[in-house]
Amino acid sequence: METGSTRLLLLCRPGFEKECLAEITEAAAERGAYGWSRLEADSGFVLFETDQADRLYSQLPQLVFAREAWPVTAELTDLPEKDRVSPILDALGGQPQGGQLFCDTSEGDAYRATARFAGKFVHPLRQAMRGADLLTPKDQPNQPAWHALFLDSSHVLLGLDKPEHRPRWPMGVARLKFPPQAPSRSTLKLEEAFHVFLGPDWRRTMENTHTGVDLGAAPGGWTWQLVNQGLAVQAIDNGPMDEDLMATGQVEHLRADGFTWAPDYPVDWLVCDMVEQPARVAERMLDWLTNGWTRSTIFNLKLPMKKRWQTWQGIREQIDRRLGDAGVRYHLAAKHLYFDREEITVYLTRTDA
Ligand SMILES: C[S@@+](CC[C@H](N)C(=O)[O-])C[C@H]1O[C@@H](n2cnc3c(N)ncnc32)[C@H](O)[C@@H]1O
Known part of the structure; x- marks a missing residue:
């Protein structure tokens, strides 16, 4: 019984x-x-x-x-x-x-x-x-x-x-093999994030998207994932991008500040792996979503050792408040991924038309 x-x-x-x-x-x-x-x-x-x-x-x-x-x-x-x-x-x-x-x-x-x-x-x-x-x-x-x-x-x-x-x-425990062509091991983080947040059919979901921006892109592990799904990517970073990745012709490398750079036209995806204060990163993601520069974001938040839970709580409130004030409907999911260390990965996407 x-x-x-x-x-x-x-x-x-x-x-x-x-x-x-x-x-x-x-x-x-x-x-x-x-x-x-x-x-x-x-x-x-x-x-x-x-x-x-x-x-x-x-x-x-x-x-x-x-x-x-x-x-x-x-x-x-x-x-x-x-x-x-x-x-x-x-x-x-x-x-x-x-x-x-x-x-x-x-x-x-x-x-x-x-x-x-x-x-x-x-x-x-x-x-x-x-x-x-x-x-x-x-x-x-x-x-x-x-x-x-x-x-x-x-x-x-x-x-x-x-x-x-x-x-x-x-x-x-994510069972993913490091793709030998990828420029950095960080690539596994974004691949795991796609599996976890978009589900096993994530590649098919990505087929309907064509453009992406990667803030803090160098050397290009995350950009590589987007390129691999056929997207044209603008990679924002003062650091150098991997040469083979640039040779695909699908990447435009822009040496600019990821916190001030804005796109000329809306893109399907924004991904961001900048090592910065998590509240600052979240605020910039919210700029993009509320301005309609993108619909979907995946970003990494580096959490301070002693206040990881409180920091995430604060950011969740920041997201709820700002998108609520802007009347934006959204889906939010976050995960301490297997390939994450002192950080979590967040999926935030608009669900309104
Ligand atoms: C953890 S690395 C990114 C690794 C990358 N996602 C990959 O898979 O290869 C963080 C990057 O953010 C960049 N970065 C930090 N602050 C930035 C800023 N304000 N604007 C643009 N890039 C920035 C750094 O130059 C660094 O290359």
Whole structure:
């Protein structure tokens, strides 16, 4: 029989546990649920204790700092080395069938040693769970999936997710290969952002767009992504652009200040990776959107170490206020991407005509 969960597991980048907790605490409070957590610094996860974990999970908004979340059905410690499977099957007896099984561990340094074990253990556990009718005979990605998060090889957290809350990649760890022609590793950030914000069909979405501006473009990793999708790009940066990228003929390099330069005609996309005060970057993005210079933006906000959550809160309010005052309808999403470090990536697009 299914019993109510009292804990929500959230995975995040190690070092961002506080932000993850602040965010889930706020999301819970907005939904009339309250909880707490004892944080383990750099663990890469938060166990949020709340007697409303299932309801909260069902109503979960898109979270910025959590890569993945699910309610904990059971926690088992002291799994015997000779038979770890049987106690797991016993603990899950009577629980609903899942369409897939993910076996993993947290990203924190203290847990890395368990990753190999988890990667191997998924095979016997999957087979046993199929035998016990806890998993469908074949993978069914559209159904809830079981997760087994091993904190060590004898300690596991088990939970069932909902496909609509599942990240694009297991544990939110973006599986993207660095394209050898791209001028910088930053390119992966924008590619991940397209996947996360526009969905798996992002390339088709991009087919309908033709022009873009990249503020703070050098050496050209983000510009390369736009060029690769067929866009003509104006790249704004005082620094040098990659020669091969310029040789495509799709890029116009303008040595100008990204905070004052304005386009002669509206463009489909504005992307921005300038290392600057986040409020200043956001303000410039809002200039572009309210002036009708673009409809869609993806930009990076470098967050100050000690006030990451508060800074993002402030910027969210800044966006709501300014676009609200201008009567602009919009869609806003933000994510601490796998390829982000001390920064988050924001997708802000106009939804009005
Ligand atoms: C993190 S790098 C961008 C990397 C780039 N997105 C890529 O994928 O290769 C930041 C860039 O912003 C540029 N930058 C900083 N302030 C700027 C400003 N006010 N106007 C134009 N560019 C600026 C810097 O010259 C630097 O090249």
